[in-house]
Amino acid sequence: MDDILDDLGWRPFFKAQISDDDDRACHPVRVMAVHRGKTVVAGAGAIDHVVPVIGESGTAEDHPTVGDWLLVEPETAQIRRILQRENLFKRRAPGPDQKTQLIAANVDTLFIVASCNQDFSVARLERYLILAREVGVEPIVVLTKTDLTDRLDMFVAEARDLQPGLVVEAVDARDRDSVARLAAWCGKGQTVALLGSSGVGKSTLVNTLRGSTSIATQAIRQADDTGRHTTTVREMHRLDQGGWLLDTPGMRELQLTQAASGLADVFDDIVTAAQDCRFNNCAHLTEPNCAVQAAIADGRITATRLDRWRKLVAEEAYNSADPAERRALDRISGTVAGKRQ
Ligand SMILES: Nc1nc2c(ncn2[C@@H]2O[C@H](COP(=O)(O)OP(=O)(O)OP(=O)(O)O)[C@@H](O)[C@H]2O)c(=O)[nH]1
Numbered sequence: 001m002d003d004i005l006d007d008l009g010w011r012p013f014f015k016a017q018i019s020d021d022d023d024r025a026c027h028p029v030r031v032m033a034v035h036r037g038k039t040v041v042a043g044a045g046a047i048d049h050v051v052p053v054i055g056e057s058g059t060a061e062d063h064p065t066v067g068d069w070l071l072v073e074p075e076t077a078q079i080r081r082i083l084q085r086e087n088l089f090k091r092r093a094p095g096p097d098q099k100t101q102l103i104a105a106n107v108d109t110l111f112i113v114a115s116c117n118q119d120f121s122v123a124r125l126e127r128y129l130i131l132a133r134e135v136g137v138e139p140i141v142v143l144t145k146t147d148l149t150d151r152l153d154m155f156v157a158e159a160r161d162l163q164p165g166l167v168v169e170a171v172d173a174r175d176r177d178s179v180a181r182l183a184a185w186c187g188k189g190q191t192v193a194l195l196g197s198s199g200v201g202k203s204t205l206v207n208t209l210r211g212s213t214s215i216a217t218q219a220i221r222q223a224d225d226t227g228r229h230t231t232t233v234r235e236m237h238r239l240d241q242g243g244w245l246l247d248t249p250g251m252r253e254l255q256l257t258q259a260a261s262g263l264a265d266v267f268d269d270i271v272t273a274a275q276d277c278r279f280n281n282c283a284h285l286t287e288p289n290c291a292v293q294a295a296i297a298d299g300r301i302t303a304t305r306l307d308r309w310r311k312l313v314a315e316e317a318y319n320s321a322d323p324a325e326r327r328a329l330d331r332i333s334g335t336v337a338g339k340r341q
């Protein structure tokens, strides 16, 4: 039984949460996929799905998401509780109600997937990187469609420039030999989540790494290289070597929420420079003795990078505010500050 659980990514962190006899009477299962009204799970027993009984009450975090470990009552397949997560990816959901949406839990590595075509965006990659730093999960940038560009060096350089030491892998996602290096992060019991825009090749990567074509993929639009939102569920797929790939639907936009520390980590150069500004509430615009403007003047920081940071800081403040604070921010700016860029 332990072998099966180990394969699923079970580890001491979760086991330590099973305390009393009531807990021991339950089965630990891992969430493989969440469909509308049905949560598919895997464990050592016969239970293959559970009925969420937590209902619509509580916050988003009270509901199971893919990657979660649950304690389930064997007779009823009802969820006793969600085990504390090692980490949790979430975002501010698109749309006016601005709810928090869970993306995945208990992830070991994040593949940030982007393609080498006109859909490539440094600003977008940066958002995923901030999310990974916030959550504390190692990010790997996977650039796909290397076979379709003659400017690969430029794409790789732009991705590497996002943060010192960032690992960037460039692949033809359809080619087994090309993606073989990615297997290094997909060992037994490891969970790798793939995030990125629609059409970048997330499902293609999963298929190729599994040597299968079971997941549907679809050609992108020729006019602008954007995808067609082919994948609609977040789902874990097992690799022969024992790892798990968590395929997700492409995101139209990634709105950050509660990501202040991730933001500071990715923009460490700006944050560090700002410590030397004369005023500690310096907006780095036209203030005298602004160390950030000085860094721009001598080329250590680019003006576009400062612009991106400014936008993200405003968005983060807005998205992390409570409703009353948000109304106040709306009044100040006259617009919705947290809008997409
Ligand atoms: N030439 C080439 N085509 C690729 C590569 N990766 C993916 N594709 C193609 O790009 C299209 C989109 O790939 P998908 O795997 O469906 O993209 P996705 O990221 O899963 O998209 P969503 O499910 O909509 O989020 C398919 O036609 C793939 O065959 C690559 O490295 N090279």
Ligand SMILES: [Mg+2]
Pocket (backbone or CB within 6 Å): 202, 203, 204, 216, 217, 230, 231, 247, 248, 249, 250
């Ligand atoms: Mg897909």
Ligand SMILES: [Zn+2]
Pocket (backbone or CB within 6 Å): 274, 277, 278, 282, 283, 284, 285, 287, 289, 290, 291, 292, 293
């Ligand atoms: Zn300044």
